Amino acid sequence: MIAQLRSELFKQRTTRAAGVLLASMAGVTVLVVCLHVFTLKTADLSQAANQPKVFGWGTTIGALFAALTGAIGITAEFRHGTIRPTLLTNPDRTRVLIAKAAAAATAAIVIGLLAAALVAAIGSIGLALRGIPITLKAGDFTQMIAGGAAGAALWAILGTGLGAILRGQVGAVIGLCVWLLLIENILIGNVPSAGKYAPGASDGALAGLMPNAGIASLLAPAAGALLLAGYAAVTAGLGLVAIERRDID
Amino acid sequence: MVAVRDLTKRFGPVLAVDALSFTLDAGSIAGFLGPNGAGKTTTLRLLLGLARPTSGEALVFGRRYRELPNPTRRVGALLESGDFDPGRSGRNHLRALAIASGIDTQRVDELLDLVELDRAAHRPAGDYSLGMRQRLGLAAALLGEPELLILDEPANGLDAAGVHWLRGFLRQFAATGGSVLVSSHLLAEVAQSVDRALIIKRGRLVATVAMDQLPDRGSLEQLYLELTGMDES
Numbered sequence: 121m122i123a124q125l126r127s128e129l130f131k132q133r134t135t136r137a138a139g140v141l142l143a144s145m146a147g148v149t150v151l152v153v154c155l156h157v158f159t160l161k162t163a164d165l166s167q168a169a170n171q172p173k174v175f176g177w178g179t180t181i182g183a184l185f186a187a188l189t190g191a192i193g194i195t196a197e198f199r200h201g202t203i204r205p206t207l208l209t210n211p212d213r214t215r216v217l218i219a220k221a222a223a224a225a226t227a228a229i230v231i232g233l234l235a236a237a238l239v240a241a242i243g244s245i246g247l248a249l250r251g252i253p254i255t256l257k258a259g260d261f262t263q264m265i266a267g268g269a270a271g272a273a274l275w276a277i278l279g280t281g282l283g284a285i286l287r288g289q290v291g292a293v294i295g296l297c298v299w300l301l302l303i304e305n306i307l308i309g310n311v312p313s314a315g316k317y318a319p320g321a322s323d324g325a326l327a328g329l330m331p332n333a334g335i336a337s338l339l340a341p342a343a344g345a346l347l348l349a350g351y352a353a354v355t356a357g358l359g360l361v362a363i364e365r366r367d368i369d
Numbered sequence: 370m371v372a373v374r375d376l377t378k379r380f381g382p383v384l385a386v387d388a389l390s391f392t393l394d395a396g397s398i399a400g401f402l403g404p405n406g407a408g409k410t411t412t413l414r415l416l417l418g419l420a421r422p423t424s425g426e427a428l429v430f431g432r433r434y435r436e437l438p439n440p441t442r443r444v445g446a447l448l449e450s451g452d453f454d455p456g457r458s459g460r461n462h463l464r465a466l467a468i469a470s471g472i473d474t475q476r477v478d479e480l481l482d483l484v485e486l487d488r489a490a491h492r493p494a495g496d497y498s499l500g501m502r503q504r505l506g507l508a509a510a511l512l513g514e515p516e517l518l519i520l521d522e523p524a525n526g527l528d529a530a531g532v533h534w535l536r537g538f539l540r541q542f543a544a545t546g547g548s549v550l551v552s553s554h555l556l557a558e559v560a561q562s563v564d565r566a567l568i569i570k571r572g573r574l575v576a577t578v579a580m581d582q583l584p585d586r587g588s589l590e591q592l593y594l595e596l597t598g599m600d601e602s
Contacts, residue, residue, distance in 0.1 A: 127469035134461040135454055201452035202462075204419060205509055208446050209469045211418050211435040367420035 121219065124210050128193070128223035137192055138227065145185040145231060149238045152177050157246030165247065168255035169336075174247070175256060176324070176331040178239030178268050183323050184300045185235065186228035186272035190279025191296060193224045194359075195289035203368055213363045217284055221356055224276035232272025236265040236327070260328055267327035267341065274345075275323065277352040284359030305332050312337045322348040370395055370517050370548045371416065375425035378411055378572075385411040387572035388425065393550055395516075398543045400563035401552035404597055408572035409552040410449055413521050416550075417446050429517060441470040441513030447506040449521040449552075455495025459486055459505045462494055463512065472512055480508040499526025507535075518542065520551045524558045536562040560589045570597045 132138050156174045157165075164170045194217070197203035210216050240261050247254050256264075279296060286292045300320050307315030308324070309332045315321055316338055324330030325344025338344065371393035378386040386408045393399050401409050414420045416427040418434035429444055430437065437443055453462050463477045481487045484504035489497065494505060503526050510518060518539075524532050539549050539562055553559045559566070566578040566589060575596045583589060 123471050124469050127465050130461070130468055131454075131457070131465045134458070134465065135456040137456070196454060200454045201448075202454055204448055204452045205466055206469070207419060208417060208444075209441050209466050211437070211440060368414070 121215055124215055124219035125222055127209075128219045129226065132193070132223055132227055135196075137196065138189070141185055141189055141192070142231065142234070145181060145235060146238060149177065149181050149235055150242060152181065153239050153242045154246065157243055157250070162250065162252060165250070165252050171247075171255050172329040172333060173331055174243040175239055175264065176329045176333070178236035178264060179271065179324050179327040179330045180300060180304075180320065181239070182228075182232040182235035182268045182272045183275045183320060184296065186224075186231050186275040187279035187282070187296045187300070188293060189227050189231060190221065190224035190276035190281075191283035191286075191292040192279075192289065193220050194280050194283035195287060195292050198287045199289050207368060214360055217280065217356075217360055217363050221277045221280040224280050225273040228272040228276035229269045231276075232269035233265060235272070236268035240264065263328040263341065267323075267345075270345065271323035271326045271348060274348045274352040275319075278319065278355045281352070281355035281357070281359030285355070285362045304330075308333045308337065317347065319348055319351040322351065370430060371550060372428045372431070373412070373416065373426070374428075376412065376415060376422055376427050377424045378408075378415055378420065379423045385572055386415065386422075389569065389572065389574050390425075391567050391574060391577065393517075393548055395548050396543055396546050397564045398539055398549040398551065398562060400559040400566040401550055401569070402556065402559060402566050402593060403552075403554065403569040405554050407569045407597075409554075409569065410521055411572075412569075413446075413448070413519055413550075413552060416519060417444070417448075439470060439513070441466075441472070441515065443513075443515055444517045444519060445510030445513065445515035446519045447503070447510045447521060447523055449525065451499075451502045451506060453494035453497075453502065453505065456493050458491050459494050459497065459501075460490035462505065463509055466509055467512055470513055476512060480511055483511070484508045500528060500531050503527055504531070516547055518547065518549045518551075520549065522553055523551060524553065524555065532558055556590050556593055566593075568593060568596050 153174060160173060197206055206216060207213060244254060283292050304318055304320035307318050308321050321330065321338060322344040324333055325339040326341050326348060374390050376386055376389045389412060403409050415422050416429060434440060460477060460481060464474055467474055467477050481490045484507055486501060486504055489501060503523060524535060527535060543549055564580055567574060568576040578592060
């Protein structure tokens with residue numbers, strides 16, 4: 121198990137995928153936060169309820185890139201066929217997938233921390249430049265960064281499970297993007313009473329905020345953490361069943 | 370070392386492997402021959418635990434592959450598909466596999482020398498020629514110093530010198546007690562190196578030919594064509 125985890129961590133470091141994901145994440149974060157911090161009206165941004173439109177993006181972007189890391193880690197093996205030598209070396213497919221999820225979660229903690237910290241820094245600088253007072257307290261920032269990292273780790277596990285179920289890289293990547301960037305925002309925006317139970321909104325609860333929702337419309341942090349952990353466990357469980365049952369081409 | 374009994378694999382309406390039985394003993398090289406689509410690769414995948422048989426069994430060292438404790442120490446496999454991440458270097462491809470099975474990285478460098486990839490080892494595998502990929506795959510198969518080699522079309526993409534080297538290598542491997550199961554759809558390259566030829570057609574074993582019982586190596590081709598027929602479509 122430890123050997124397989126070391127191998128998976130080694131694989132992460134030895135292609136350009138990890139670097140490309142990290143750089144894309146930083147780029148997307150800077151772009152999205154700048155767009156919001158510099159285009160929203162001063163009157164709107166001054167209200168505490170609207171500041172998640174700037175600071176909430178760390179949660180969503182961290183979750184997205186964490187989930188992509190998990191999904192790409194497993195779908196790349198199917199895409200390039202390296203799943204065959206991987207499983208010939210270690211035929212215990214359950215252990216291989218768990219090692220992959222653990223390796224992805226490890227990388228996701230870094231991703232989650234970076235995304236939240238980057239959003240906190242750029243958002244704060246942007247608001248200061250515009251002379252708008254920041255309504256988030258130190259405790260909110262701490263929750264945003266720590267919760268964002270923990271949420272990202274869970275999203276990486278979810279992404280690994282999804283990748284094992286779908287196998288196709290394009291489908292997994294598009295699915296995660298559409299869900300996190302589009303569906304989640306529609307759900308929390310239009311039907312918050314149900315939308316707050318969705319996985320992205322659970323992550324928002326854990327981190328304290330997400331782009332279209334402040335703390336008021338979200339679950340309690342512990343409830344969000346539990347619910348997201350449940351989503352991750354169910355998806356990873358289905359992924360384990362899929363990889364154990366299906367033939368490798 | 371290998372025991373296949375009544376092995377059957379069905380993909381929907383297609384019967385890819387049909388009640389196939391054969392065995393392989395220590396110190397011998399068996400050629401697994403048949404036209405494209407005869408079920409060679411499927412049989413090897415079943416033997417290696419990548420696919421599940423519809424019925425029957427495929428055992429290596431008396432067990433199913435997935436039940437072997439540290440399989441890379443017993444079985445080395447090269448599959449036809451050339452399975453590398455194009456962005457990862459040849460050396461790192463081998464290292465990732467070595468780490469997973471607790472093999473020293475020094476062994477990786479030994480193998481890179483053996484398959485003459487030492488100078489290209491730092492380059493992404495996506496830049497390798499077909500022959501270089503085959504040699505990298507062979508290096509991966511040899512990582513755990515296995516007793517049994519299962520090779521699917523190993524000569525694909527190798528040049529004449531490469532094929533010559535491979536033959537010599539397999540002979541030496543068998544001479545030191547190892548066994549080899551090598552599939553091919555090309556007769557000439559196999560006829561010169563195997564002890565026994567297993568000829569399959571449409572998932573069924575149609576003949577087992579001991580090479581020393583043939584009048585000459587060329588007559589394998591005659592036999593093969595008779596058995597597999599020209600009615601392949």
